[in-house]
Amino acid sequence: MVLIVLDLAGVAVFAVSGGLLAVRRQLDVVGVLVLAVVTGLGGGVIRDVLIGDVPPPGFADWRYLLTAVTAGVVAFWFHPALERTIRMVNVFDAFGMGLFATAGAIKAVEHGLGPVPAALLGMVTAVGGGMIRDVLADRVPQVLVSNELYAIPALTGAALVVLGLELGLPAVAVAVPAALAVIVWRLLAIWRGWTAPSPRSPR
Amino acid sequence: MVLIVLDLAGVAVFAVSGGLLAVRRQLDVVGVLVLAVVTGLGGGVIRDVLIGDVPPPGFADWRYLLTAVTAGVVAFWFHPALERTIRMVNVFDAFGMGLFATAGAIKAVEHGLGPVPAALLGMVTAVGGGMIRDVLADRVPQVLVSNELYAIPALTGAALVVLGLELGLPAVAVAVPAALAVIVWRLLAIWRGWTAPSPRSPR
Amino acid sequence: MVLIVLDLAGVAVFAVSGGLLAVRRQLDVVGVLVLAVVTGLGGGVIRDVLIGDVPPPGFADWRYLLTAVTAGVVAFWFHPALERTIRMVNVFDAFGMGLFATAGAIKAVEHGLGPVPAALLGMVTAVGGGMIRDVLADRVPQVLVSNELYAIPALTGAALVVLGLELGLPAVAVAVPAALAVIVWRLLAIWRGWTAPSPRSPR
Numbered sequence: 083m084v085l086i087v088l089d090l091a092g093v094a095v096f097a098v099s100g101g102l103l104a105v106r107r108q109l110d111v112v113g114v115l116v117l118a119v120v121t122g123l124g125g126g127v128i129r130d131v132l133i134g135d136v137p138p139p140g141f142a143d144w145r146y147l148l149t150a151v152t153a154g155v156v157a158f159w160f161h162p163a164l165e166r167t168i169r170m171v172n173v174f175d176a177f178g179m180g181l182f183a184t185a186g187a188i189k190a191v192e193h194g195l196g197p198v199p200a201a202l203l204g205m206v207t208a209v210g211g212g213m214i215r216d217v218l219a220d221r222v223p224q225v226l227v228s229n230e231l232y233a234i235p236a237l238t239g240a241a242l243v244v245l246g247l248e249l250g251l252p253a254v255a256v257a258v259p260a261a262l263a264v265i266v267w268r269l270l271a272i273w274r275g276w277t278a279p280s281p282r283s284p285r
Numbered sequence: 286m287v288l289i290v291l292d293l294a295g296v297a298v299f300a301v302s303g304g305l306l307a308v309r310r311q312l313d314v315v316g317v318l319v320l321a322v323v324t325g326l327g328g329g330v331i332r333d334v335l336i337g338d339v340p341p342p343g344f345a346d347w348r349y350l351l352t353a354v355t356a357g358v359v360a361f362w363f364h365p366a367l368e369r370t371i372r373m374v375n376v377f378d379a380f381g382m383g384l385f386a387t388a389g390a391i392k393a394v395e396h397g398l399g400p401v402p403a404a405l406l407g408m409v410t411a412v413g414g415g416m417i418r419d420v421l422a423d424r425v426p427q428v429l430v431s432n433e434l435y436a437i438p439a440l441t442g443a444a445l446v447v448l449g450l451e452l453g454l455p456a457v458a459v460a461v462p463a464a465l466a467v468i469v470w471r472l473l474a475i476w477r478g479w480t481a482p483s484p485r486s487p488r
Numbered sequence: 489m490v491l492i493v494l495d496l497a498g499v500a501v502f503a504v505s506g507g508l509l510a511v512r513r514q515l516d517v518v519g520v521l522v523l524a525v526v527t528g529l530g531g532g533v534i535r536d537v538l539i540g541d542v543p544p545p546g547f548a549d550w551r552y553l554l555t556a557v558t559a560g561v562v563a564f565w566f567h568p569a570l571e572r573t574i575r576m577v578n579v580f581d582a583f584g585m586g587l588f589a590t591a592g593a594i595k596a597v598e599h600g601l602g603p604v605p606a607a608l609l610g611m612v613t614a615v616g617g618g619m620i621r622d623v624l625a626d627r628v629p630q631v632l633v634s635n636e637l638y639a640i641p642a643l644t645g646a647a648l649v650v651l652g653l654e655l656g657l658p659a660v661a662v663a664v665p666a667a668l669a670v671i672v673w674r675l676l677a678i679w680r681g682w683t684a685p686s687p688r689s690p691r
Contacts, residue, residue: 104429110481112436113429127335132533134542136337142402158484199548213624218416220425222626226510226519233518278516281564307632313684315639316632330538339540345605361687421619423628 089185090149092178093140097122097150099175100215101157102164107219111158117215118154119147125210129186129203133193172272179236180264183208184257187240188247197244204240209233231271231278239264292388293352295381296343300325300353302378303418304360305367310422314361320418321357322350328413332389332406336396375475382439383467386411387460390443391450400447407443412436434474434481442467495591496555498584499546503528503556505581506621507563508570513625517564523621524560525553531616535592535609539599578678585642586670589614590663593646594653603650610646615639637677637684645670 100121104114123140130138140146157164164171186207190200209232213223225232239260246256270276303324307317326343333341343349360367367374389410393403412435416426428435442463449459473479506527510520529546536544546552563570570577592613596606615638619629631638645666652662676682 105484107425107430108483108486109425109429110432110483112481113425114484116429116436131334131537132543132547134337134540137335137396137398137402141335141405142398144399144401147401147405161484193543195543195548196550198550198553199543202547202553217420217623218426218429220423220626222513222515222519223624226515226522226624227513229516233522278518280514280516281511281520281567283514308687310628310633311686311689312628312632313635313686315684316628317687319632319639334537337540340538340599340601340605344538344608345601347602347604350604350608364687420623421629421632423626 086145088177088181090145091174092181093122093146093149094153095171095174095178096125096182096211097153098157098164098171099212101154102161102171103215103219105157105161114158115151115154117218118157119150120218121211121215122150122153123147123211124214125182125207125212126186128210128214129190129207132203132206133190133195135189135193173269176265176268176272179208179232179268180239180261183236183239183264184243184261187243188253188257191244191247197241197248201237201241201244204243205233205237208236208240229277229280231268231276234278235264235267235271238267289348291380291384293348294377295384296325296349296352297356298374298377298381299328299385299414300356301360301367301374302415304357305364305374306418306422308360308364317361318354318357320421321360322353323421324414324418325353325356326350326414327417328385328410328415329389331413331417332393332410335406335409336393336398338392338396376472379468379471379475382411382435382471383442383464386439386442386467387446387464390446391456391460394447394450400451404440404444404447407446408436408440411439411443432480432483434471434479437481438467438470438474441470492551494583494587496551497580498587499528499552499555500559501577501580501584502531502588502617503559504563504570504577505618507560508567508577509621509625511563511567520564521557521560523624524563525556526624527617527621528556528559529553529617530620531588531613531618532592534616534620535596535613538609538612539596539601541595541599579675582671582674582678585614585638585674586645586667589642589645589670590649590667593649594659594663597650597653603654607643607647607650610649611639611643614642614646635683635686637674637682640684641670641673641677644673 097118101114101118104117123146126140127138130136130140183204187200187204190203195203209225212225216223242260242263243256247253300321304317304321307320326349329343330341333339333343386407390403390407393406398406412428415428419426445463445466446459450456503524507520507524510523529552532546533544536542536546589610593606593610596609601609615631618631622629648666649662653659
C-alpha cells in the first residue's frame with residue numbers, strides 16, 4: 083500500500099515534468115497530456131515490454147493512468163505556479179527516480195532476469211520516460227547530455243537492490259535503504275552541482 | 286471482407302502521408318519506403334506489442350506490407366501530383382484515422398483490456414504511426430503541436446466503441462456509427478478550422 | 489562458436505559508431521555508454537520484441553552487454569584515435585551489417601515468420617540500432633537520408649537467406665555466402681560511391 087502510493091507519486095512527478103516541457107514547447111492540450119502520460123508511464127512500459135509483462139500494468143491499471151492524466155491537467159492549468167517551484171519539482175523528481183530505479187529492478191528480478199539486466203532495467207525504468215519525453219519534444223534526451231548525475235545514481239540504486247536480493251534479503255529491507263541512498267545522492271548532486279565525466283573534447 | 290478493405294485503405298492513406306513527408310525532407314528511396322511503412326503500420330504495431338499479439342499481424346500479413354510499400358512507391362513516383370491533391374489526402378486521412386481508432390479499440394477489448402486502456406489503445410492505433418513518422422523526420426509529432434482536432438476525435442471514437450461493446454452491442458453495430466462520427470467530426474474540423482485548446486502562453 | 493564471435497564483433501562495431509556520435513555531440517559518459525549500447529543491441533532488441541522472444545537475449549546475455557559497454561568505454565577514451573581510423577570503422581560496420589542482416593533473418597524464420605516479414609526483420613536487425621542512435625542524437629536516421637547503399641544490401645542479404653532456407657538449404661550454407669555478398673556489395677558501394685535513387689526534387 084505504501085509502495086503503490088510512492089510509485090504513484092513518482093508517476094505524478096514525472097508526468098508533471100513532461101507536461102511542463104510540453105507547455106514550454108507551446109504544444110496544445112493533446113501534447114501536454116500525451117507528454118505527461120508517456121513521461122510518467124514510459125519507463126515502466128519499456129521495462130514491461132522487454133520482460134514480456136503485457137499489457138503493461140502501468141498502462142492497464144487505471145490508477146497509474148489517472149495519476150498521469152491528472153498531473154497533465156495540473157500542468158496544463160497551473161504551469162505558471164509550477165514553473166516558479168521548479169526547484170521543488172527537481173526534489174520530487176529525485177524521489178521518483180529513486181523509487182522507479184529500485185522498484186523496476188525488483189520487478190525485473192521477480193521476472194527471472196539475471197543481475198546485470200535487472201539492474202539495467204531498473205535504470206531504464208527511471209530514465210526511460212524522460213527519454214521518450216525528450217525525443218517527442220525533438221531534443222537530445224537530457225539524461226544523456228546534461229552532465230548531471232542522474233543515470234549513474236539510478237543504476238547504482240538498482241544494482242544495490244539486485245545485490246541485496248541475490249544475498250537473499252527481503253525486497254523491502256533492500257529497496258528502502260537503496261532508494262534513500264539514491265535520493266540523497268541525487269539531491270546532493272543538485273545542491274553541490276556534481277556532474278558526470280565527459281569525454282575529452284573532440285579536437 | 287469490407288473491414289479488411291477499409292483497414293487497408295487506412296494503411297494506404299497513412300503510408301502516402303509518410304512517403305510525402307520523406308520526399309519533402311529529400312530522403313532517398315529507402316527513406317521514402319521506410320517512412321511509408323512505419324506510418325502506415327506503426328500505430329497497429331505499437332498496439333499489438335502492448336497487448337502481446339506478436340508477431341504483429343500488420344507486420345506478418347503480406348497484404349498490409351504490400352499496401353504500405355505500394356503506397357510508398359506511389360509517393361516516390363507521383364509526389365508532385367499527390368501534393369496538388371493534398372486536401373484530398375487530408376480527407377482520406379480522416380477516414381484512416383476513424384477506421385484505425387475504432388478497429389484498434391475493438392482489438393484491444395477482444396484481448397481483454399479494460400475500457401480505459403482499450404480506448405487509449407484505439408487512439409494510439411490512430412496516431413502512433415504518424416508520431417513515429419514525425420520522430421524519424423526529426424520534428425515534434427504534429428498531433429501534439431498542430432492545434433488541429435485529431436487525437437480528441439480519435440479518442441472519442443475509440444471510447445464510443447468501448448462503451449458500445451460494454452453494453453453488449455455487436456462490434457459492427459458499434460464500429461460503423463462511431464467511425465462515421467469521428468470522420469465527420471474530423472472533416473468538419475478541417476473545414477471549419479476547429480482547434481484544440483492550448484495552455485496559456487508561458488510568461 | 490564462430491557465429492557468436494562474429495555476432496559480438498558486429499555489436500562492438502555498431503556500439504563504437506554510437507559512442508563516437510555521442511562524443512561528437514558532446515554528450516557525457518552516460519550519453520556515450522547509452523548510445524553505444526542502444527546502437528549495438530537496438531536492432532536485435534526490436535526484432536526480438538516483434539517476434540515475442542523476451543527478455544531479448546541480446547539484452548539478457550551478459551556477453552552482448554559486456555561487448556557493447558566495452559566498446560562504449562573504448563569510444564569514450566580513445567575517440568581521437570578512432571576518428572582517425574574512420575574508414576576502418578566503415579569497413580567493420582559493413583561486416584556488422586552483413587552479419588546482423590543474415591543472422592536476424594535466420595532467427596525470424598526459426599520463429600515461424602513468413603518469408604517477407606523475415607527478410608524485413610533481417611533488415612531491421614541491421615539498421616534498427618543505428619536508427620535509434622540517430623533519433624536519440626536528434627537527427628534524421630542516416631540510413632534514410634544519406635543516399636548511401638545500406639538498407640538495400642541489408643534487405644537483399646536477408647532475402648537471400650530466407651530464399652535459401654525456403655529451399656531447404658542448411659542455415660550456414662545460406663548465411664555465409666549471403667553475408668559475404670552483402671559485405672562485398674557494401675564495401676564496393678563505399679569505395680565507388682554508389683548511391684540509392686532519390687525522388688525527383690519537389691518543385
